[in-house]
Amino acid sequence: MNLDSSPIAAIATAPGRGGIGVVRASGKDLAPLLAALFPHTALKPRHATYIDFKAADGAVIDQGLAILFNGPHSYTGEDVLELQGHGGPVVLQMLLARVLEAGAAAGVRLAEPGEFTRRAYLNDKLDLAQAEAVADLIDASTEAAAKSASQSLSGAFSKTIHTLVDQTINLRMLVEATLDFPEEEIDFLEKSDARGQLAVIVDSLDTVFRQAAQGALLREGLNVVLVGQPNVGKSSLLNALAGADVAIVTPIAGTTRDKVSETIQIEGIPLHIIDTAGIRTIDDAVDQVERIGIERTWGEVGKADVILHLLDASYGPTGADEHIVAAFPDGVPVLRIWNKIDLSGHKPAVDEAPDAVNVYLSAHEHDGIDLLRAELLRIAGWQQTGESLYLARERHLIALRAARQHLDMAAAHAAQSDQSLDLFAEELRLAQAQLSSITGAFSSDDLLGVIFGRFCIGK
Numbered sequence: 001m002n003l004d005s006s007p008i009a010a011i012a013t014a015p016g017r018g019g020i021g022v023v024r025a026s027g028k029d030l031a032p033l034l035a036a037l038f039p040h041t042a043l044k045p046r047h048a049t050y051i052d053f054k055a056a057d058g059a060v061i062d063q064g065l066a067i068l069f070n071g072p073h074s075y076t077g078e079d080v081l082e083l084q085g086h087g088g089p090v091v092l093q094m095l096l097a098r099v100l101e102a103g104a105a106a107g108v109r110l111a112e113p114g115e116f117t118r119r120a121y122l123n124d125k126l127d128l129a130q131a132e133a134v135a136d137l138i139d140a141s142t143e144a145a146a147k148s149a150s151q152s153l154s155g156a157f158s159k160t161i162h163t164l165v166d167q168t169i170n171l172r173m174l175v176e177a178t179l180d181f182p183e184e185e186i187d188f189l190e191k192s193d194a195r196g197q198l199a200v201i202v203d204s205l206d207t208v209f210r211q212a213a214q215g216a217l218l219r220e221g222l223n224v225v226l227v228g229q230p231n232v233g234k235s236s237l238l239n240a241l242a243g244a245d246v247a248i249v250t251p252i253a254g255t256t257r258d259k260v261s262e263t264i265q266i267e268g269i270p271l272h273i274i275d276t277a278g279i280r281t282i283d284d285a286v287d288q289v290e291r292i293g294i295e296r297t298w299g300e301v302g303k304a305d306v307i308l309h310l311l312d313a314s315y316g317p318t319g320a321d322e323h324i325v326a327a328f329p330d331g332v333p334v335l336r337i338w339n340k341i342d343l344s345g346h347k348p349a350v351d352e353a354p355d356a357v358n359v360y361l362s363a364h365e366h367d368g369i370d371l372l373r374a375e376l377l378r379i380a381g382w383q384q385t386g387e388s389l390y391l392a393r394e395r396h397l398i399a400l401r402a403a404r405q406h407l408d409m410a411a412a413h414a415a416q417s418d419q420s421l422d423l424f425a426e427e428l429r430l431a432q433a434q435l436s437s438i439t440g441a442f443s444s445d446d447l448l449g450v451i452f453g454r455f456c457i458g459k
Protein backbone atom coordinates (compact mmCIF):
# COMPACT_ATOMS: atom_id res chain seq x y z
CA MET A 1 0.00 0.00 0.00
CA ASN A 2 1.19 3.46 -0.90
CA LEU A 3 1.99 5.52 2.15
CA ASP A 4 2.82 8.86 0.60
CA SER A 5 0.57 11.81 1.24
CA SER A 6 0.26 13.08 -2.32
CA PRO A 7 -3.23 14.17 -3.39
CA ILE A 8 -5.44 11.30 -4.55
CA ALA A 9 -8.53 10.94 -6.69
CA ALA A 10 -10.97 8.16 -7.56
CA ILE A 11 -14.52 7.44 -8.61
CA ALA A 12 -16.37 7.11 -5.30
CA THR A 13 -19.65 5.67 -6.51
CA ALA A 14 -20.28 2.05 -7.49
CA PRO A 15 -19.43 0.91 -11.01
CA GLY A 16 -22.34 0.78 -13.44
CA ARG A 17 -24.94 3.34 -14.41
CA GLY A 18 -26.72 5.62 -11.97
CA GLY A 19 -28.49 8.96 -11.76
CA ILE A 20 -25.39 10.58 -10.37
CA GLY A 21 -21.80 9.53 -9.93
CA VAL A 22 -19.09 11.09 -7.80
CA VAL A 23 -15.40 11.65 -8.40
CA ARG A 24 -13.62 12.44 -5.16
CA ALA A 25 -10.21 13.97 -4.55
CA SER A 26 -8.33 14.46 -1.28
CA GLY A 27 -5.06 16.17 -0.42
CA LYS A 28 -3.42 18.44 2.13
CA ASP A 29 -3.90 21.39 -0.24
CA LEU A 30 -6.14 21.08 -3.28
CA ALA A 31 -5.79 24.74 -4.31
CA PRO A 32 -3.53 23.96 -7.33
CA LEU A 33 -5.98 21.31 -8.56
CA LEU A 34 -8.94 23.67 -8.11
CA ALA A 35 -7.14 26.46 -9.99
CA ALA A 36 -6.50 24.12 -12.91
CA LEU A 37 -10.02 22.65 -12.96
CA PHE A 38 -12.03 25.80 -12.35
CA PRO A 39 -9.82 28.77 -13.35
CA HIS A 40 -12.74 31.24 -13.25
CA THR A 41 -14.63 30.13 -10.16
CA ALA A 42 -13.62 30.06 -6.51
CA LEU A 43 -15.64 27.34 -4.79
CA LYS A 44 -17.20 28.33 -1.50
CA PRO A 45 -16.41 25.56 1.01
CA ARG A 46 -19.34 23.28 1.88
CA HIS A 47 -21.55 24.85 -0.76
CA ALA A 48 -22.74 23.07 -3.86
CA THR A 49 -21.77 24.96 -7.00
CA TYR A 50 -23.43 24.07 -10.29
CA ILE A 51 -20.62 24.18 -12.81
CA ASP A 52 -19.25 22.92 -16.13
CA PHE A 53 -16.65 20.19 -15.88
CA LYS A 54 -14.38 21.05 -18.79
CA ALA A 55 -11.60 19.19 -20.56
CA ALA A 56 -8.22 20.89 -21.06
CA ASP A 57 -9.35 22.14 -24.50
CA GLY A 58 -12.46 23.73 -23.00
CA ALA A 59 -14.93 21.11 -24.24
CA VAL A 60 -17.61 20.36 -21.66
CA ILE A 61 -17.33 16.79 -20.28
CA ASP A 62 -20.37 17.09 -18.02
CA GLN A 63 -22.25 19.57 -15.88
CA GLY A 64 -22.80 18.95 -12.22
CA LEU A 65 -22.11 19.99 -8.66
CA ALA A 66 -18.71 20.72 -7.19
CA ILE A 67 -18.36 20.70 -3.41
CA LEU A 68 -15.19 21.60 -1.57
CA PHE A 69 -14.53 20.61 2.04
CA ASN A 70 -11.50 22.33 3.52
CA GLY A 71 -9.40 20.20 5.88
CA PRO A 72 -9.69 19.32 8.69
CA HIS A 73 -13.47 19.55 8.31
CA SER A 74 -13.82 16.72 5.83
CA TYR A 75 -14.07 12.94 5.66
CA THR A 76 -10.31 12.46 5.34
CA GLY A 77 -9.28 15.46 7.42
CA GLU A 78 -7.58 16.89 4.31
CA ASP A 79 -9.05 19.13 1.62
CA VAL A 80 -11.69 17.07 -0.16
CA LEU A 81 -13.29 17.88 -3.51
CA GLU A 82 -16.41 16.08 -4.69
CA LEU A 83 -17.54 16.35 -8.28
CA GLN A 84 -21.06 15.04 -8.76
CA GLY A 85 -21.72 14.32 -12.38
CA HIS A 86 -23.97 11.94 -14.27
CA GLY A 87 -23.50 8.35 -13.23
CA GLY A 88 -22.31 6.71 -16.42
CA PRO A 89 -19.10 4.67 -16.41
CA VAL A 90 -17.63 6.46 -19.45
CA VAL A 91 -18.41 10.01 -18.36
CA LEU A 92 -17.06 9.31 -14.86
CA GLN A 93 -13.86 7.84 -16.31
CA MET A 94 -13.47 10.98 -18.43
CA LEU A 95 -14.05 13.17 -15.40
CA LEU A 96 -11.53 11.22 -13.33
CA ALA A 97 -8.99 11.38 -16.16
CA ARG A 98 -9.50 15.14 -16.30
CA VAL A 99 -8.91 15.49 -12.54
CA LEU A 100 -5.72 13.43 -12.78
CA GLU A 101 -4.54 15.48 -15.74
CA ALA A 102 -5.39 18.84 -14.20
CA GLY A 103 -3.75 17.79 -10.96
CA ALA A 104 -0.70 16.14 -12.54
CA ALA A 105 1.56 19.10 -11.78
CA ALA A 106 0.33 19.04 -8.17
CA GLY A 107 1.08 15.30 -7.93
CA VAL A 108 -2.53 14.05 -7.92
CA ARG A 109 -2.60 10.28 -8.45
CA LEU A 110 -5.21 7.51 -8.47
CA ALA A 111 -6.21 6.45 -4.94
CA GLU A 112 -5.41 2.97 -3.63
CA PRO A 113 -8.20 0.76 -2.23
CA GLY A 114 -9.47 2.20 1.04
CA GLU A 115 -7.02 5.11 0.92
CA PHE A 116 -9.62 7.80 1.67
CA THR A 117 -10.70 5.96 4.81
CA ARG A 118 -7.07 5.18 5.71
CA ARG A 119 -6.34 8.90 5.61
CA ALA A 120 -9.40 9.57 7.75
CA TYR A 121 -7.90 7.12 10.27
CA LEU A 122 -4.38 8.57 10.09
CA ASN A 123 -5.81 12.09 10.55
CA ASP A 124 -7.82 11.00 13.61
CA LYS A 125 -11.22 11.45 11.97
CA LEU A 126 -12.04 7.81 12.72
CA ASP A 127 -10.39 5.18 14.89
CA LEU A 128 -9.64 1.73 13.55
CA ALA A 129 -12.88 0.13 14.74
CA GLN A 130 -14.85 2.95 13.10
CA ALA A 131 -12.92 2.60 9.85
CA GLU A 132 -13.75 -1.10 9.83
CA ALA A 133 -17.38 -0.19 10.42
CA VAL A 134 -17.36 1.92 7.23
CA ALA A 135 -16.57 -1.21 5.22
CA ASP A 136 -19.07 -3.25 7.24
CA LEU A 137 -21.86 -0.75 6.68
CA ILE A 138 -21.19 -0.76 2.95
CA ASP A 139 -21.08 -4.57 2.88
CA ALA A 140 -24.00 -5.19 5.27
CA SER A 141 -26.31 -7.84 3.86
CA THR A 142 -29.14 -7.44 6.36
CA GLU A 143 -30.85 -4.53 8.03
CA ALA A 144 -29.74 -5.70 11.47
CA ALA A 145 -26.12 -5.85 10.30
CA ALA A 146 -26.36 -2.36 8.83
CA LYS A 147 -27.79 -1.01 12.11
CA SER A 148 -24.96 -2.52 14.14
CA ALA A 149 -22.31 -1.28 11.71
CA SER A 150 -23.76 2.18 11.91
CA GLN A 151 -23.67 1.92 15.71
CA SER A 152 -19.93 1.11 15.57
CA LEU A 153 -19.30 3.83 13.01
CA SER A 154 -20.86 6.42 15.30
CA GLY A 155 -18.26 5.46 17.88
CA ALA A 156 -20.44 3.63 20.41
CA PHE A 157 -18.24 0.52 20.31
CA SER A 158 -15.04 2.58 20.46
CA LYS A 159 -16.38 4.54 23.42
CA THR A 160 -17.11 1.36 25.33
CA ILE A 161 -13.60 0.09 24.63
CA HIS A 162 -12.08 3.41 25.70
CA THR A 163 -13.98 3.24 28.98
CA LEU A 164 -12.53 -0.22 29.63
CA VAL A 165 -9.04 1.02 28.77
CA ASP A 166 -9.46 4.00 31.13
CA GLN A 167 -10.62 1.78 33.99
CA THR A 168 -7.62 -0.49 33.41
CA ILE A 169 -5.23 2.46 33.32
CA ASN A 170 -6.64 3.82 36.59
CA LEU A 171 -6.09 0.52 38.35
CA ARG A 172 -2.60 0.26 36.87
CA MET A 173 -1.67 3.71 38.09
CA LEU A 174 -2.81 2.82 41.56
CA VAL A 175 -0.74 -0.37 41.55
CA GLU A 176 2.33 1.22 40.06
CA ALA A 177 2.27 4.04 42.56
CA THR A 178 2.29 1.45 45.33
CA LEU A 179 5.22 -0.38 43.75
CA ASP A 180 7.39 2.60 44.68
CA PHE A 181 6.55 2.11 48.35
CA PRO A 182 7.25 -1.58 49.05
CA GLU A 183 6.29 -1.35 52.73
CA GLU A 184 2.72 -0.56 51.68
CA GLU A 185 2.51 -3.35 49.17
CA ILE A 186 1.20 -5.89 51.62
CA ASP A 187 -2.15 -4.36 52.33
CA PHE A 188 -2.52 -2.35 49.16
CA LEU A 189 -4.93 -4.83 47.65
CA GLU A 190 -7.23 -4.58 50.68
CA LYS A 191 -7.12 -0.83 51.12
CA SER A 192 -7.70 0.11 47.52
CA ASP A 193 -10.19 -2.63 46.86
CA ALA A 194 -8.10 -3.54 43.82
CA ARG A 195 -9.88 -6.87 43.57
CA GLY A 196 -13.25 -5.14 43.52
CA GLN A 197 -12.11 -2.74 40.84
CA LEU A 198 -10.76 -5.61 38.80
CA ALA A 199 -14.06 -7.44 39.12
CA VAL A 200 -15.90 -4.40 37.80
CA ILE A 201 -13.61 -4.27 34.75
CA VAL A 202 -14.06 -8.01 34.11
CA ASP A 203 -17.80 -7.57 34.35
CA SER A 204 -17.92 -4.76 31.80
CA LEU A 205 -15.59 -6.67 29.51
CA ASP A 206 -17.89 -9.69 29.59
CA THR A 207 -20.84 -7.51 28.61
CA VAL A 208 -18.93 -5.99 25.69
CA PHE A 209 -17.79 -9.43 24.61
CA ARG A 210 -21.35 -10.73 24.57
CA GLN A 211 -22.55 -7.76 22.52
CA ALA A 212 -19.62 -8.11 20.16
CA ALA A 213 -20.03 -11.86 19.75
CA GLN A 214 -23.73 -11.46 18.97
CA GLY A 215 -22.89 -8.69 16.53
CA ALA A 216 -20.29 -10.88 14.87
CA LEU A 217 -23.08 -13.38 14.31
CA LEU A 218 -25.03 -10.74 12.37
CA ARG A 219 -21.96 -10.19 10.26
CA GLU A 220 -20.81 -13.74 9.66
CA GLY A 221 -24.01 -15.72 10.00
CA LEU A 222 -24.21 -19.48 10.15
CA ASN A 223 -23.15 -22.05 7.56
CA VAL A 224 -25.91 -24.60 7.17
CA VAL A 225 -25.57 -27.74 5.08
CA LEU A 226 -28.66 -29.51 3.80
CA VAL A 227 -28.26 -33.23 3.09
CA GLY A 228 -30.69 -36.00 2.30
CA GLN A 229 -31.97 -38.35 -0.35
CA PRO A 230 -33.68 -37.03 -3.48
CA ASN A 231 -37.31 -36.02 -2.91
CA VAL A 232 -37.20 -35.83 0.89
CA GLY A 233 -38.04 -32.13 0.54
CA LYS A 234 -34.75 -30.19 0.69
CA SER A 235 -35.80 -27.52 -1.80
CA SER A 236 -39.22 -27.25 -0.18
CA LEU A 237 -37.62 -26.77 3.23
CA LEU A 238 -35.32 -24.07 1.91
CA ASN A 239 -38.31 -22.18 0.54
CA ALA A 240 -40.29 -22.65 3.73
CA LEU A 241 -37.37 -21.32 5.81
CA ALA A 242 -36.92 -18.35 3.54
CA GLY A 243 -40.63 -17.66 4.10
CA ALA A 244 -41.57 -14.03 3.67
CA ASP A 245 -37.95 -12.93 4.10
CA VAL A 246 -36.24 -11.69 1.02
CA ALA A 247 -34.07 -14.57 -0.13
CA ILE A 248 -30.75 -13.28 -1.36
CA VAL A 249 -29.53 -15.71 -3.96
CA THR A 250 -25.78 -16.16 -3.96
CA PRO A 251 -24.56 -18.90 -6.27
CA ILE A 252 -21.13 -20.12 -5.24
CA ALA A 253 -18.52 -19.16 -7.80
CA GLY A 254 -17.29 -22.05 -9.90
CA THR A 255 -20.45 -24.12 -9.74
CA THR A 256 -22.37 -22.49 -12.51
CA ARG A 257 -24.33 -25.59 -13.38
CA ASP A 258 -26.33 -25.88 -10.19
CA LYS A 259 -27.46 -23.28 -7.75
CA VAL A 260 -26.24 -24.88 -4.55
CA SER A 261 -26.04 -22.03 -2.10
CA GLU A 262 -28.50 -19.44 -0.89
CA THR A 263 -28.42 -16.94 1.91
CA ILE A 264 -31.63 -16.42 3.83
CA GLN A 265 -32.07 -14.63 7.14
CA ILE A 266 -33.75 -15.43 10.40
CA GLU A 267 -34.15 -12.46 12.77
CA GLY A 268 -31.47 -10.68 10.80
CA ILE A 269 -28.93 -13.49 11.08
CA PRO A 270 -27.71 -14.60 7.68
CA LEU A 271 -27.92 -18.35 7.13
CA HIS A 272 -25.75 -19.54 4.28
CA ILE A 273 -27.45 -22.70 3.17
CA ILE A 274 -25.73 -25.22 0.93
CA ASP A 275 -27.93 -27.87 -0.69
CA THR A 276 -25.57 -30.78 -1.25
CA ALA A 277 -27.93 -32.29 -3.80
CA GLY A 278 -26.71 -29.71 -6.27
CA ILE A 279 -23.05 -30.48 -5.75
CA ARG A 280 -21.51 -32.84 -8.25
CA THR A 281 -18.74 -35.17 -7.15
CA ILE A 282 -15.18 -34.76 -8.37
CA ASP A 283 -15.59 -37.88 -10.56
CA ASP A 284 -18.31 -36.12 -12.57
CA ALA A 285 -16.20 -33.06 -13.28
CA VAL A 286 -15.52 -32.53 -16.96
CA ASP A 287 -12.63 -30.13 -16.69
CA GLN A 288 -10.08 -28.62 -14.34
CA VAL A 289 -12.06 -25.42 -13.77
CA GLU A 290 -15.10 -27.36 -12.65
CA ARG A 291 -12.95 -29.60 -10.43
CA ILE A 292 -11.68 -26.53 -8.61
CA GLY A 293 -15.24 -25.24 -8.21
CA ILE A 294 -16.45 -28.55 -6.84
CA GLU A 295 -13.53 -28.85 -4.44
CA ARG A 296 -14.21 -25.38 -3.14
CA THR A 297 -17.87 -26.22 -2.57
CA TRP A 298 -17.06 -29.39 -0.64
CA GLY A 299 -14.60 -27.29 1.33
CA GLU A 300 -17.54 -25.05 2.29
CA VAL A 301 -19.45 -28.12 3.47
CA GLY A 302 -16.48 -28.95 5.71
CA LYS A 303 -16.91 -25.55 7.39
CA ALA A 304 -20.55 -26.23 8.31
CA ASP A 305 -21.78 -24.85 11.63
CA VAL A 306 -24.79 -27.14 11.52
CA ILE A 307 -25.97 -30.01 9.34
CA LEU A 308 -29.63 -30.48 8.50
CA HIS A 309 -30.18 -34.14 7.68
CA LEU A 310 -33.55 -34.49 6.00
CA LEU A 311 -35.56 -37.70 6.14
CA ASP A 312 -39.01 -38.61 4.97
CA ALA A 313 -41.07 -39.15 8.14
CA SER A 314 -43.54 -41.33 6.27
CA TYR A 315 -40.76 -43.54 4.96
CA GLY A 316 -37.93 -43.67 7.51
CA PRO A 317 -34.17 -43.80 6.91
CA THR A 318 -32.80 -45.67 3.94
CA GLY A 319 -29.52 -47.50 3.49
CA ALA A 320 -28.14 -44.48 1.70
CA ASP A 321 -28.80 -42.38 4.79
CA GLU A 322 -26.33 -44.51 6.74
CA HIS A 323 -23.63 -43.51 4.24
CA ILE A 324 -24.61 -39.87 4.61
CA VAL A 325 -24.40 -40.02 8.39
CA ALA A 326 -21.03 -41.79 8.24
CA ALA A 327 -19.66 -38.90 6.18
CA PHE A 328 -20.62 -36.19 8.70
CA PRO A 329 -17.61 -34.33 10.10
CA ASP A 330 -17.02 -34.81 13.85
CA GLY A 331 -18.25 -32.22 16.28
CA VAL A 332 -20.71 -30.45 13.98
CA PRO A 333 -24.24 -30.34 15.43
CA VAL A 334 -26.81 -32.28 13.44
CA LEU A 335 -30.51 -31.58 13.23
CA ARG A 336 -32.35 -34.67 12.02
CA ILE A 337 -35.36 -33.28 10.20
CA TRP A 338 -38.31 -35.64 9.78
CA ASN A 339 -40.21 -33.98 6.94
CA LYS A 340 -43.69 -34.72 5.57
CA ILE A 341 -45.36 -35.29 8.96
CA ASP A 342 -48.64 -34.48 7.19
CA LEU A 343 -48.26 -37.91 5.60
CA SER A 344 -46.82 -39.78 8.60
CA GLY A 345 -49.19 -38.45 11.25
CA HIS A 346 -46.44 -37.17 13.63
CA LYS A 347 -47.03 -33.94 15.53
CA PRO A 348 -44.64 -31.01 14.99
CA ALA A 349 -42.03 -31.43 17.73
CA VAL A 350 -38.40 -31.21 18.78
CA ASP A 351 -36.77 -33.99 20.78
CA GLU A 352 -33.18 -34.40 21.78
CA ALA A 353 -31.58 -37.76 21.07
CA PRO A 354 -28.00 -38.45 22.22
CA ASP A 355 -26.54 -38.26 18.71
CA ALA A 356 -28.74 -35.54 17.20
CA VAL A 357 -31.76 -33.34 17.75
CA ASN A 358 -34.90 -34.63 15.99
CA VAL A 359 -37.27 -32.08 14.48
CA TYR A 360 -40.64 -33.16 13.10
CA LEU A 361 -42.18 -30.84 10.53
CA SER A 362 -43.87 -30.49 7.19
CA ALA A 363 -42.13 -28.20 4.72
CA HIS A 364 -45.09 -28.41 2.42
CA GLU A 365 -47.71 -27.49 5.04
CA HIS A 366 -45.37 -25.00 6.81
CA ASP A 367 -46.02 -26.93 10.01
CA GLY A 368 -43.22 -26.90 12.60
CA ILE A 369 -41.01 -24.49 10.62
CA ASP A 370 -41.00 -22.09 13.59
CA LEU A 371 -39.56 -24.91 15.74
CA LEU A 372 -36.73 -25.37 13.27
CA ARG A 373 -36.04 -21.63 13.12
CA ALA A 374 -35.84 -21.52 16.92
CA GLU A 375 -33.47 -24.54 16.92
CA LEU A 376 -31.21 -22.82 14.36
CA LEU A 377 -31.13 -19.63 16.45
CA ARG A 378 -30.29 -21.69 19.54
CA ILE A 379 -27.38 -23.36 17.74
CA ALA A 380 -26.20 -19.97 16.50
CA GLY A 381 -26.07 -18.85 20.12
CA TRP A 382 -28.51 -16.05 19.46
CA GLN A 383 -30.03 -14.42 22.51
CA GLN A 384 -32.87 -11.98 22.13
CA THR A 385 -31.68 -9.49 24.73
CA GLY A 386 -32.67 -6.23 23.13
CA GLU A 387 -29.31 -4.71 24.04
CA SER A 388 -27.42 -2.92 21.30
CA LEU A 389 -24.92 -5.03 19.41
CA TYR A 390 -21.57 -4.25 17.91
CA LEU A 391 -20.82 -5.62 14.47
CA ALA A 392 -17.50 -6.93 15.72
CA ARG A 393 -14.85 -8.61 13.67
CA GLU A 394 -12.96 -11.76 14.57
CA ARG A 395 -9.96 -9.49 15.30
CA HIS A 396 -11.97 -7.67 17.98
CA LEU A 397 -13.21 -10.88 19.58
CA ILE A 398 -9.68 -12.28 19.73
CA ALA A 399 -8.41 -9.12 21.42
CA LEU A 400 -11.31 -9.10 23.91
CA ARG A 401 -10.70 -12.76 24.74
CA ALA A 402 -6.95 -12.15 25.22
CA ALA A 403 -7.66 -9.13 27.43
CA ARG A 404 -10.01 -11.26 29.53
CA GLN A 405 -7.27 -13.88 30.01
CA HIS A 406 -4.81 -11.25 31.21
CA LEU A 407 -7.38 -9.92 33.66
CA ASP A 408 -7.90 -13.49 34.93
CA MET A 409 -4.14 -13.82 35.43
CA ALA A 410 -4.10 -10.54 37.28
CA ALA A 411 -6.89 -11.79 39.53
CA ALA A 412 -4.92 -15.02 40.14
CA HIS A 413 -1.86 -13.02 41.22
CA ALA A 414 -4.02 -10.95 43.52
CA ALA A 415 -5.46 -14.08 45.10
CA GLN A 416 -2.08 -15.55 46.09
CA SER A 417 -0.83 -15.01 49.59
CA ASP A 418 2.56 -13.70 48.44
CA GLN A 419 0.78 -11.24 46.19
CA SER A 420 3.13 -10.06 43.51
CA LEU A 421 2.14 -6.57 42.57
CA ASP A 422 4.71 -6.56 39.76
CA LEU A 423 2.97 -9.40 38.02
CA PHE A 424 -0.46 -7.96 38.79
CA ALA A 425 0.56 -4.68 37.11
CA GLU A 426 2.14 -6.46 34.17
CA GLU A 427 -1.05 -8.41 33.41
CA LEU A 428 -3.04 -5.21 33.56
CA ARG A 429 -0.62 -3.65 31.08
CA LEU A 430 -1.05 -6.60 28.70
CA ALA A 431 -4.84 -6.46 28.99
CA GLN A 432 -4.76 -2.76 28.22
CA ALA A 433 -2.60 -3.31 25.13
CA GLN A 434 -5.08 -5.87 23.79
CA LEU A 435 -8.02 -3.53 24.32
CA SER A 436 -6.20 -0.61 22.73
CA SER A 437 -5.44 -2.66 19.63
CA ILE A 438 -9.17 -2.71 18.85
CA THR A 439 -9.38 1.03 18.31
CA GLY A 440 -5.91 1.11 16.82
CA ALA A 441 -3.65 2.73 19.39
CA PHE A 442 -0.71 0.43 18.64
CA SER A 443 -1.59 -0.88 15.22
CA SER A 444 1.14 -2.09 12.91
CA ASP A 445 1.40 -1.18 9.25
CA ASP A 446 0.71 -4.84 8.43
CA LEU A 447 -2.64 -4.70 10.19
CA LEU A 448 -3.53 -1.41 8.48
CA GLY A 449 -2.61 -2.94 5.14
CA VAL A 450 -4.91 -5.90 5.76
CA ILE A 451 -7.83 -3.76 6.93
CA PHE A 452 -7.71 -1.04 4.27
CA GLY A 453 -6.59 -3.32 1.44
CA ARG A 454 -10.01 -4.99 1.58
CA PHE A 455 -11.81 -1.76 0.74
CA CYS A 456 -12.61 -0.91 -2.87
CA ILE A 457 -10.93 1.97 -4.61
CA GLY A 458 -12.80 5.20 -3.90
CA LYS A 459 -13.79 4.27 -0.33
Ligand code: GDP
Nearest residue numbers: 230231232233234235236339340362363364365
Ligand atom coordinates in the same frame (compact mmCIF):
# COMPACT_ATOMS: atom_id res chain seq x y z
P1 GDP B 1 -35.69 -32.47 -2.72
O1 GDP B 1 -35.41 -33.32 -3.88
O2 GDP B 1 -35.15 -33.08 -1.46
O3 GDP B 1 -35.26 -31.07 -2.90
O4 GDP B 1 -37.27 -32.46 -2.51
P2 GDP B 1 -38.35 -31.38 -3.01
O5 GDP B 1 -38.38 -30.23 -2.09
O6 GDP B 1 -38.13 -31.10 -4.44
O7 GDP B 1 -39.69 -32.18 -2.75
C1 GDP B 1 -39.95 -33.42 -3.37
C2 GDP B 1 -41.44 -33.68 -3.37
O8 GDP B 1 -41.91 -33.83 -2.03
C3 GDP B 1 -42.25 -32.55 -3.95
O9 GDP B 1 -43.30 -33.09 -4.72
C4 GDP B 1 -42.78 -31.81 -2.75
O10 GDP B 1 -44.00 -31.16 -3.01
C5 GDP B 1 -42.97 -32.94 -1.77
N1 GDP B 1 -42.91 -32.48 -0.39
C6 GDP B 1 -41.93 -31.71 0.17
N2 GDP B 1 -42.22 -31.48 1.46
C7 GDP B 1 -43.41 -32.11 1.72
C8 GDP B 1 -44.21 -32.20 2.90
O11 GDP B 1 -43.93 -31.67 3.97
N3 GDP B 1 -45.36 -32.93 2.78
C9 GDP B 1 -45.73 -33.53 1.61
N4 GDP B 1 -46.86 -34.21 1.57
N5 GDP B 1 -44.98 -33.44 0.49
C10 GDP B 1 -43.83 -32.73 0.54
Ligand code: ZN
Nearest residue numbers: 234235236277
Ligand atom coordinates in the same frame (compact mmCIF):
# COMPACT_ATOMS: atom_id res chain seq x y z
ZN1 ZN C 1 -34.23 -30.10 -4.49
